[in-house]
Amino acid sequence: MNVLEIKQLTKKFNHFIAVDGVSFSIAEGEIFGLLGANGAGKSTAIYMIAGLLKITKGEIKLLGKDIKKNSKFAKMNIGFVPQDIAIYEDLTAFENVKFFAGLYGLRGEELNQKVTEALAFVGLGDKEKSYPKRFSGGMKRRLNIACAIAHKPKLIIMDEPTVGIDPQSRKHILESVKKLNETGCTIIYTSHYMEEVEAICTKIAIIDHGKVIAEGTKEQLKTLITDTKDIWIEVKNSDDIDLEELKNIKGIRAVQLVNHTIQIHSDAEVNNLNDIILHFMKMNIEIRSLKENAPNLESVFLTLTGRNLRD
Amino acid sequence: MEKWLLASKFALVGYVALTLLDGQNPSVILLFCLLYICSNLAINIFHQSIFKQIMSLVTVVLVIVATSYVDPVFILLLPLNIGEWINRWTGHYLLPMVMVFLPVLLIGIELQVLYGVIAAISLIQVFMVSQFSKKVSYLEKNEDEMRHSINRLTKALNENKEYNRQLEYTIKLEERNRVSQEIHDQIGHNMAGALIQMEAAKRLIESDQAKAVELLQNAIHISSDGIESIRLTLKNLKPKTEQMGVHRLKLIIDDFIVKHGLSTTFLYKGNIDLITPIQWKIIFENVTESLTNAIKYSDATNIHVDIHVLNQIIKIVIKDNGRGSLGYTKGLGIAGMEERAASVNGKVIVDGSDGFAVTTLLPLAN
Known part of the structure; x- marks a missing residue:
C-alpha cells in the first residue's frame, strides 16, 4: 500500500518552473529522503504535499485519495514540521502542542492525553510548564516536532529538522524519527546533511532543478555511479x-x-x-x-x- | 482604399458644384471646385507621408477659404478632409470626431442637418479606410518577413545538401583509400610471393620434384594467409558502433567550430562502447540543439561537451560560459531534448545559474 503517490507534479511561478513533472511514490513504513541543493525544488514539492501551496499541474494522492478533493482528510493525516520553527513563545510547551493538536479537532481528555504523549515522545515531558523563550535551539526543534505529531498522522513531513542545533539534540531527533517510523509512521525527510540521510532513510530521491534525477535505496543510488x-x-x-x-x-x-x-x-x-x-x-x-x-x-x-x- | 475616399470626395464636390453653379459667380465656384480636385489628387500622388499631410492641410485651408469668401455650402466638403487629415496626423479616432462636428456650431441652421449627415458618413469612411490600410500594411510586413525566412531556410537547406554531398564523397574516398592501401600492403605482397614460388615450382617440377612440392606447399600457405587477410579487411570495413559514435560527435563539433568560430572542447570518460546506437542518436541531437542555443542566446566564448559513462548511467553535459539565464522559458528546443531523453527513460536538467548547462542523463541498457 502506497501512503503517497505523486504523478507529474508541477509548480510554476510565472515563467519559473520550480517543480517540473515530479513523480514518485512512498510505500507504508518508509523513511523517504529528499536530497537537493538550495533552490532545487524540495521545499516547493513538500509545501504542495502539505497542502500549503497550490498545484499547477499533476496529482498527489494520500492513502489513495486525491488531496485536492479531500483536503480535510489530507490535513488530518499529515503532520508537517516546517524548516522555520513555528511555535508561540508566549505559550508554555504544553499549550503550544495543545493549540496545534486542537486545530485537528482533538478535544477534552483525549487532547490532554495526546499532548502529554507527544511531549514525552520528544523528551520534553518535564518541560510542560516552561516557556519556549528559555529553550535551546534543539529543544525548540523538538517542541516543533511535538506540535506536528500529537494528532497521530500517518505521514510526517520533516523539512530540515536538524538545522542549527547541538549534536545531542540532533541525535535525539534522529532517534525519534526512527522511533516514529517503528510505530508505523511514514516519513518524508529532507536534510542538508548527507550522513543523516544515509543513516536513517530507507529510500532516497535526488532532486535537481525541479526534477527527480535518481531514486532508490542508497545502495541502488551508489551502483548508478560505480x-x-x-x-x-x-x-x-x-x-x-x-x-x-x-x-x-x-x-x-x-x-x-x-x-x-x-x-x-x-x-x-x-x-x-x-x-x-x-x-x-x-x-x-x-x-x-x-x-x-x-x-x-x-x-x-x-x-x-x-x-x-x-x- | 484611398481611391474610395477620393471617389467620395468627388461625389461631394459634384454635389456642391451642382447646387451652386446656377447661382452667381459660377466661374469662381468652378475654380474652387477644380482647385479642390487638384489638391485631393495631389494627396494621392505623393508617396512620402509628410507631403501627404501638407497637402491634406492645404485642402482643409482651401475649403475653409471657400466657405468663408465664396459660399457656405463649401463647408460640406470639410468633414471628409478634416477627418482624413487628423486621423493621418495623430492616428486617433476621438480627436477627428470632435473636430469634424465642431463646425456644426458655426454654420447656418439650414445647413446643419445636411452637414451632420455628411460628417457622420465621412467619419465612418475615414475610419474604415484607416483600419484597412493598417491591416494591409501589417499583412505586407508579415509577408515580407515570411519571404525572408523562406529565403534563409532555402539557403540553409542548399548549404546542408552541399555539405552532405561533400561529406559522402569524402567518406567514400577515404574508405576506398583505406581498402586499396590494405590490399596493397597485405594481400598484394602475399600474392606476389605466392606467384614467384609457383613459377619456380613450375621450372623445377621436371628436375627436382621434391623441391617443387615444397615450393608449392609454401605458395599454398601464403595464399591461405592472403585469404585470411582479405577476410579481415572486409570485416574491418564494418566499423564498430563506438567509432561511429565518438567520431561522428567529433565531426559535429568540428563542423560547429568551423562555422561559428566558437572554441568548443570535447571530453569523454568511461566505457564508451556501452552506448547504444539509439542513445548516440539522442546524444547527437541534444548536443546539436544545445550548441545552436549557445550561439543564439549565450554570448559565450567557450563551450564544453562532456560524456561520462558511469556504472548504470550515461551523463552528457553541454556547458557554456555565457551569460546564462535564470528566467528562461522552456521552448521547443528544450522540450524536444526532454522528449527524446524520456523516450529511453532519461532526464534532462537545465541550469542557467552559471553560464548555461544542459545535462542529459540516460540509463545504460543492461
Whole structure:
C-alpha cells in the first residue's frame, strides 16, 4: 500500500518552473529522503504535499485519495514540521502542542492525553510548564516536532529538522524519527546533511532543478555511479607480500603495489575488509594506514548534479 | 482604399458644384471646385507621408477659404478632409470626431442637418479606410518577413545538401583509400610471393620434384594467409558502433567550430562502447540543439561537451560560459531534448545559474 503517490507534479511561478513533472511514490513504513541543493525544488514539492501551496499541474494522492478533493482528510493525516520553527513563545510547551493538536479537532481528555504523549515522545515531558523563550535551539526543534505529531498522522513531513542545533539534540531527533517510523509512521525527510540521510532513510530521491534525477535505496543510488571501491593499505615492509594470494579474497578484482602501498580494486558490494586485514595479520605484515575509497551519497550527488549539496 | 475616399470626395464636390453653379459667380465656384480636385489628387500622388499631410492641410485651408469668401455650402466638403487629415496626423479616432462636428456650431441652421449627415458618413469612411490600410500594411510586413525566412531556410537547406554531398564523397574516398592501401600492403605482397614460388615450382617440377612440392606447399600457405587477410579487411570495413559514435560527435563539433568560430572542447570518460546506437542518436541531437542555443542566446566564448559513462548511467553535459539565464522559458528546443531523453527513460536538467548547462542523463541498457 502506497501512503503517497505523486504523478507529474508541477509548480510554476510565472515563467519559473520550480517543480517540473515530479513523480514518485512512498510505500507504508518508509523513511523517504529528499536530497537537493538550495533552490532545487524540495521545499516547493513538500509545501504542495502539505497542502500549503497550490498545484499547477499533476496529482498527489494520500492513502489513495486525491488531496485536492479531500483536503480535510489530507490535513488530518499529515503532520508537517516546517524548516522555520513555528511555535508561540508566549505559550508554555504544553499549550503550544495543545493549540496545534486542537486545530485537528482533538478535544477534552483525549487532547490532554495526546499532548502529554507527544511531549514525552520528544523528551520534553518535564518541560510542560516552561516557556519556549528559555529553550535551546534543539529543544525548540523538538517542541516543533511535538506540535506536528500529537494528532497521530500517518505521514510526517520533516523539512530540515536538524538545522542549527547541538549534536545531542540532533541525535535525539534522529532517534525519534526512527522511533516514529517503528510505530508505523511514514516519513518524508529532507536534510542538508548527507550522513543523516544515509543513516536513517530507507529510500532516497535526488532532486535537481525541479526534477527527480535518481531514486532508490542508497545502495541502488551508489551502483548508478560505480560498482567498485578502492582500498589503499600502507605497510611497513612490502618485500614479502604475495599479491596473487590477495586476489583470491572474494570481491577483489585487481591488486598492485606502489612503493609501500598496496592498492586494491574491489567490488563495492562485497564487504571484504575483514578478510583483507586478516590476510595481512596472518602474513605478519604491519599495517601503517588503511584508506577505503567507496562510493557514498555525497559522491553520487556530486557526480549526478555536478555540484555539492551545500553550495 | 484611398481611391474610395477620393471617389467620395468627388461625389461631394459634384454635389456642391451642382447646387451652386446656377447661382452667381459660377466661374469662381468652378475654380474652387477644380482647385479642390487638384489638391485631393495631389494627396494621392505623393508617396512620402509628410507631403501627404501638407497637402491634406492645404485642402482643409482651401475649403475653409471657400466657405468663408465664396459660399457656405463649401463647408460640406470639410468633414471628409478634416477627418482624413487628423486621423493621418495623430492616428486617433476621438480627436477627428470632435473636430469634424465642431463646425456644426458655426454654420447656418439650414445647413446643419445636411452637414451632420455628411460628417457622420465621412467619419465612418475615414475610419474604415484607416483600419484597412493598417491591416494591409501589417499583412505586407508579415509577408515580407515570411519571404525572408523562406529565403534563409532555402539557403540553409542548399548549404546542408552541399555539405552532405561533400561529406559522402569524402567518406567514400577515404574508405576506398583505406581498402586499396590494405590490399596493397597485405594481400598484394602475399600474392606476389605466392606467384614467384609457383613459377619456380613450375621450372623445377621436371628436375627436382621434391623441391617443387615444397615450393608449392609454401605458395599454398601464403595464399591461405592472403585469404585470411582479405577476410579481415572486409570485416574491418564494418566499423564498430563506438567509432561511429565518438567520431561522428567529433565531426559535429568540428563542423560547429568551423562555422561559428566558437572554441568548443570535447571530453569523454568511461566505457564508451556501452552506448547504444539509439542513445548516440539522442546524444547527437541534444548536443546539436544545445550548441545552436549557445550561439543564439549565450554570448559565450567557450563551450564544453562532456560524456561520462558511469556504472548504470550515461551523463552528457553541454556547458557554456555565457551569460546564462535564470528566467528562461522552456521552448521547443528544450522540450524536444526532454522528449527524446524520456523516450529511453532519461532526464534532462537545465541550469542557467552559471553560464548555461544542459545535462542529459540516460540509463545504460543492461
